[in-house]
Amino acid sequence: MLGILKRDPIDRLKKAIGKEKVNTSIVERKLYSYDATPIPIERAVPSAVIFPESREDVIKIVEVCYEEKIPMFPRGAGSGLTGGAVPTSERGVVISFERMNRFKIDIDNATAFVEPGVVTYDFQQEVEKYGLFYPPDPSSFKYSTIGGNIAENAGGPRCLKYGVTREYVLGIEAVIKDGKTIKTGNPILKDVAGYDITKLFVGSEGTLGLLTSAILKLIPKPPARATALAIFDSLEKVGTAVTKILTSGIFPSALEFMDRDAIRAVEDFKPVGLPKDAEALLLIEVDGTSSSVKDQINQVRDLLENLGVQVKVSENEDQAQKLWTARKNLGPALGNLKTGKINEDIVFPRSYLSEALPKLREIARKYDLLMVVFGHIGDGNLHVNFLYDKANREEEERAEKAVDEVFELALSYHGSITGEHGVGLTKRKFLRWQFGDVGYEILKGIKRLFDPENLFNPGKVVEL
Numbered sequence: 001m002l003g004i005l006k007r008d009p010i011d012r013l014k015k016a017i018g019k020e021k022v023n024t025s026i027v028e029r030k031l032y033s034y035d036a037t038p039i040p041i042e043r044a045v046p047s048a049v050i051f052p053e054s055r056e057d058v059i060k061i062v063e064v065c066y067e068e069k070i071p072m073f074p075r076g077a078g079s080g081l082t083g084g085a086v087p088t089s090e091r092g093v094v095i096s097f098e099r100m101n102r103f104k105i106d107i108d109n110a111t112a113f114v115e116p117g118v119v120t121y122d123f124q125q126e127v128e129k130y131g132l133f134y135p136p137d138p139s140s141f142k143y144s145t146i147g148g149n150i151a152e153n154a155g156g157p158r159c160l161k162y163g164v165t166r167e168y169v170l171g172i173e174a175v176i177k178d179g180k181t182i183k184t185g186n187p188i189l190k191d192v193a194g195y196d197i198t199k200l201f202v203g204s205e206g207t208l209g210l211l212t213s214a215i216l217k218l219i220p221k222p223p224a225r226a227t228a229l230a231i232f233d234s235l236e237k238v239g240t241a242v243t244k245i246l247t248s249g250i251f252p253s254a255l256e257f258m259d260r261d262a263i264r265a266v267e268d269f270k271p272v273g274l275p276k277d278a279e280a281l282l283l284i285e286v287d288g289t290s291s292s293v294k295d296q297i298n299q300v301r302d303l304l305e306n307l308g309v310q311v312k313v314s315e316n317e318d319q320a321q322k323l324w325t326a327r328k329n330l331g332p333a334l335g336n337l338k339t340g341k342i343n344e345d346i347v348f349p350r351s352y353l354s355e356a357l358p359k360l361r362e363i364a365r366k367y368d369l370l371m372v373v374f375g376h377i378g379d380g381n382l383h384v385n386f387l388y389d390k391a392n393r394e395e396e397e398r399a400e401k402a403v404d405e406v407f408e409l410a411l412s413y414h415g416s417i418t419g420e421h422g423v424g425l426t427k428r429k430f431l432r433w434q435f436g437d438v439g440y441e442i443l444k445g446i447k448r449l450f451d452p453e454n455l456f457n458p459g460k461v462v463e464l
Contacts, residue, residue, distance in 0.1 A: 009068040010048050013093070016060040021099075023049045032094040035078040035085040036140075038341045041425050042459075046073065046087040049094045055173065055181075055212040061095060062210060063179035071458050074206035076116065076148025079140040081343060082424030084152060084205045088459045095210065097147050105130060110218045111170060111187040116147020116211050133221035135162035138420065139328060147211050153203030155420030157254035157285075157327070160378035164420065166202045168217045174201060176209035176450050187215050200446070205422050206457040208450040222287035225253065226297040227320035230282040231275055231310040235259070235361070238280050239354030242377055244303055245284070246350065250296050255378030256283040256327055259357075262374040269333035272326045282377070283323055330374055338370065338387035342399050344427075346410035347419040348380045356413055360384060363405050367398040381419035407433065423461045431461065 014022045023029075024047070032049045047070075052058045065072050071092030075085040087094055101117040107130050114123065120134075120141040127134050137156035138144055144154070150172070155164045171185020184198040185191060201208060232238055242255065258266070258281045263274050274281065286296040301311040314320040334341055348356045357373070364371035364386070375383040384406050386399040407417050407430050417423075417430045432440045443462050447454070454464045 009064065009070055010093075012064050012068065013048065013050065013061065016064055017050070017052065017057045021051045021053065021057065023051070029094075032075065032078075032096065033087055035075075035080050035083065037081055037083045037086065037424070037426065038343055039426065041083045041086060042088055043083075043086045044088055044090045044092070046092050046094045047090060049096060051096050051099050053099045055175075058095075058175045058210050058212050059179045059181065061093075062175045062177075065093065065455060066178050066453060069453060069455065071455050072210065073457055074147075074151070074210055076145035076151065077119070077140070077143050079138075079144045079148065080152060080424065081421045082418075082426045084422050084424035084457070084460055085148075086425065088425070092458075097145065097211075100147075100212070101145075103146075105132070105218075106187060107132070109187045110220075112216045112218060113187075114146050114214050114216055116145060116150070116213070118146045120144050120146055120149055127218055128221055131221050132218040134168065134216065134218055135159070136165045136168060139331060146214065146216070150202050150211060150214055151205050152420065152422040155376065155379075155381065157256055157376055159420075160255055160376060161251055161253045161287075162219075166199055169198055169202050169214055170217050171198055171215040172201050172211055173213045174209040174211050176456075177452060181212075182209065185215055189217065203422065205424060205460050207447055207461050209456055222253070224290040224293045225285055225287040225320070226293040227314040227323060228284045228297050228300060229274075229312045229314070229323055230284060230304050231278045231312070232280040232282070233278065235279050235357050236354055237307060237309065238282065238357060238377070239350070239352075241282065241304055241307055241309060242350060242353060244307065245300060246378065248299065248303055250286065250299055252284050252300075252378060253287040254283070254285040255376070257281070257373070257375055257377035257382070258283070258327070258330070259373040261370065261372040262330055265333040265337055265372060266326050266329050269336055270326070270329050272322050274326060283327055285320075327374075330372075334372055334385055334387060337372075338389055340388040340390040340396060340399070342386045342388075342403055343421075344384050344403055344406060344417075345375065345419045345421045346382055346384060346406060347416040348382065348410060348413050349415060350378075350380050352413040352415075353377065353380065356409065359409055360406065363402050363409070366405075367402040369395075369399055369402055371402075376419070379419070380415065425460060428459075428461065428463065 071089045073087040075096045097117040100115040103114040138154040370387040372385040388395040388399045
């Protein structure tokens with residue numbers, strides 16, 4: 001007796017949502033097997049790339065994939081740096097949300113209903129037309145998506161004052177196991193009903209389910225801002241200066257740090273006139289009313305000059321933008337120094353920065369590596385970059401060992417292994433270090449509750 005022929009799973013997906021939304025081209029599949037992670041990681045060419053256009057499409061996708069046991073790898077713009085969007089199974093499918101890019105602004109409630117494929121910059125530009133403000137500003141904000149930002153709990157320079165993505169997500173809709181849907185939250189600012197499942201999804205990196213929409217909080221747009229550049233001749237002074245600023249009664253909207261090698265890298269890449277002989281720089285921004293920002297930036301200048309720090313206040317918006325362009329160019333600038341880069345974003349309590357910054361330099365010297373440090377020093381979030389020659393395997397191994405020590409250093413100061421890049425693949429082994437055995441088992445239990453078959457972005461964050 002002939003056996004019953006089983007339909008191909010990809011054919012089932014095509015029939016469920018339409019063949020025009022399922023791409024099996026080898027070119028497309030290879031393109032979607034990468035994200036922006038700068039180091040070699042395990043990856044696979046998926047069996048298909050799927051482009052849902054609605055919540056109903058996502059439900060059908062998950063129903064089929066759960067029945068067929070097909071791993072699902074959700075993707076925003078692929079701008080992540082820890083392998084969060086990289087497929088790790090050739091049987092799996094990449095689910096790109098780029099076609100789900102609609103949003104609606106509710107001016108009266110200062111909220112917005114947003115689909116995951118909305119580009120962060122496009123959303124911010126539209127919101128600001130109404131005098132409103134969506135603060136999270138990751139470096140990739142001009143092309144990264146709201147869904148990706150929520151998955152990674154993205155940050156950025158302004159998050160010192162305004163908080164990371166988590167602070168602006170009031171509710172979500174997502175599709176979980178077997179195609180079931182879950183809705184949390186509402187367009188309200190106060191809601192303490194039950195466990196906070198909304199915040200559980202933020203930063204979950206697509207491992208609990210597929211986000212189909214979010215309710216975002218908006219705030220009034222500050223009418224003015226002012227920027228200053230502080231120039232340091234000693235690395236140890238930086239931590240002291242940060243503490244002085246943040247205990248002065250002034251709350252900067254951004255407080256960005258660049259060490260000497262970061263300064264030189266960006267000046268060699270696209271010069272803006274930064275002093276290449278400085279040990280470190282702080283880029284300081286305050287916002288508020290026109291009169292208040294002038295007063296605050298002058299107070300910051302006086303405070304730092306009393307510490308022996310040279311300060312230059314931008315005279316106009318063009319000068320300020322020039323400085324911010326230098327900060328945004330740091331990523332590509334480092335690509336000119338070496339062929340390989342490991343970029344980690346650790347976090348220290350601010351009170352330990354004066355001790356921790358020199359110890360990072362010690363690690364670089366121990367392994368004879370070029371290290372560049374910059375980042376959001378106001379909230380203790382530093383981007384530590386070890387640069388190496390990809391053709392030199394021995395140098396690459398030294399960089400990998402140095403990274404282990406960097407994480408150990410951050411945790412020894414009661415910090416974190418990540419402030420905004422997420423865990424993904426590259427930091428997975430270090431998560432247990434931070435949570436301990438009991439905490440790690442709880443994380444695994446949460447994952448199993450939402451995804452018992454381990455089909456949503458398997459292999460990321462926790463190992464089952």
